[in-house]
Amino acid sequence: MADTVPPFKEVAVVFTTAFAAGIYVTSSTFCYRWLLFADEGWSLRKRVNWMIVSATTVIFLLNLVYPVVSLRRVMEMVKLLNDQPGVHYVTSPWDRILRCTAANVTALIADCILIYRCWVVYERRSLIVIVFPVILWLGCLACTVLEVYFEIAHDKNPETNPQAWRGVNESIGPAFALIPFLALTVLLNCYSTFMLTRRINTIATKGESPTGRQLRYIARVFAESGILYLSITVALLAAWFTPNNIAIQILSLINIPVIGLAFNLVVIRSAQLKAGRNDSLEGQVSEDEVSEIQYRHPTTIASV
Numbered sequence: 076m077a078d079t080v081p082p083f084k085e086v087a088v089v090f091t092t093a094f095a096a097g098i099y100v101t102s103s104t105f106c107y108r109w110l111l112f113a114d115e116g117w118s119l120r121k122r123v124n125w126m127i128v129s130a131t132t133v134i135f136l137l138n139l140v141y142p143v144v145s146l147r148r149v150m151e152m153v154k155l156l157n158d159q160p161g162v163h164y165v166t167s168p169w170d171r172i173l174r175c176t177a178a179n180v181t182a183l184i185a186d187c188i189l190i191y192r193c194w195v196v197y198e199r200r201s202l203i204v205i206v207f208p209v210i211l212w213l214g215c216l217a218c219t220v221l222e223v224y225f226e227i228a229h230d231k232n233p234e235t236n237p238q239a240w241r242g243v244n245e246s247i248g249p250a251f252a253l254i255p256f257l258a259l260t261v262l263l264n265c266y267s268t269f270m271l272t273r274r275i276n277t278i279a280t281k282g283e284s285p286t287g288r289q290l291r292y293i294a295r296v297f298a299e300s301g302i303l304y305l306s307i308t309v310a311l312l313a314a315w316f317t318p319n320n321i322a323i324q325i326l327s328l329i330n331i332p333v334i335g336l337a338f339n340l341v342v343i344r345s346a347q348l349k350a351g352r353n354d355s356l357e358g359q360v361s362e363d364e365v366s367e368i369q370y371r372h373p374t375t376i377a378s379v
Contacts, residue, residue, distance in 0.1 A: 088321065089145075092328040096142065099332035102339040103135050109346035127342060130188050134335045140177040141328060144170045172226045174327075179219040179256060181331045185304070185338050186212055186263050192297075193271045204270055211263040218256035225252055257312040261305060268301035289348065296344045300337040307333040 110128050113120055148170060190212060194205045272294040279290035311326040 088324050088328065091325050092141065092145075092332075095329040095332040096138065099138060099335045099339070102336050102343065103131065106131055106339040106342050109343055109350075114346075114350035127188070130184055131339070131342070134181050134184055134331075134338060137177040137181045138331050138335055140173055141331065144173055172223060175222055175226065175253070176219070178327065178331050179215070179222065181334050182256075182260055182308075183212070183215060183219065185334050186215065186260065186267075188338070189264065189267045189271075193267045193274075196271050196274045208263045208267045211259045211266075214259045215256050215263070218252050218259065222252035222256065254312065254315055257308055257315075260308050261312065264301055264305055264308070268297060272298050272301075292348060293345060296341055296348075300341045303340070304334060304337040 107128075110131065111120060111123060112118065148167075186208075190205050190208045193208070194202075197204050275290050275294040275297070279287040279294070307326065307330055311323070311330055314322045314326050317323075
């Protein structure tokens with residue numbers, strides 16, 4: 076399960092990764108601005124949505140795993156080249172385990188927040204709506220544990236190979252566990268995003284004209300972020316059924332930044348909408364709850 080990307084193609088891998096990471100870091104800066112500071116000016120908010128702040132921070136820290144591991148590997152390669160010229164550098168198996176785990180945990184956090192938002196939009200009353208995605212999320216968690224186990228088992232005994240699916244590329248990682256993880260993630264996001272946008276659009280058709288337009292915009296924000304998330308996940312899932320290692324490597328490396336970007340865009344765009352809302356919506360949205368979207372359905376209000 077060693078990294079098998081030719082050295083001359085590493086340039087493309089590094090460039091693509093750096094580009095995606097740069098976009099994500101920029102979005103994180105804007106995300107923290109809307110999460111921690113008032114809509115106008117730079118005064119700190121009186122009330123902060125710490126759940127979203129915590130999730131954003133954890134995802135940001137997980138995004139640092141890849142560059143830190145890569146920097147450490149490059150420094151060790153240079154040191155080995157200087158001390159023992161001609162000796163082949165062997166990547167530490169723990170580097171791969173850290174990268175894989177960071178990617179999976181990032182997806183688990185983003186999916187957990189998506190399920191929570193779906194539950195909130197349904198006014199915290201219908202547990203049936205989230206039963207299916209919760210089961211899928213638990214399946215993703217189990218696949219993550221299996222992936223770490225297979226990585227460690229393969230490191231101790233290289234002959235350990237749980238792969239039984241013909242046509243699946245396993246030269247870079249334990250596809251036996253990763254492919255079900257990606258498939259479950261796709262199903263979870265499709266279902267949760269559909270249910271969430273469907274509910275918001277239903278409420279929008281029953282609200283006043285300005286409110287309806289605002290809610291339809293929020294539904295579009297969730298749909299577009301969901302498509303961004305799904306695009307990288309589906310591409311990575313398809314890449315595992317090809318012999319192209321560089322495609323797997325690039326998609327695996329930009330997977331975390333793209334998931335983080337999709338997560339940040341929901342916060343940023345909903346906060347910008349809230350900040351620029353007209354006077355008729357001031358009484359419906361809490362002034363200090365950034366990224367707290369309000370939904371009025373007959374006599375109840377739910378927030379996400």
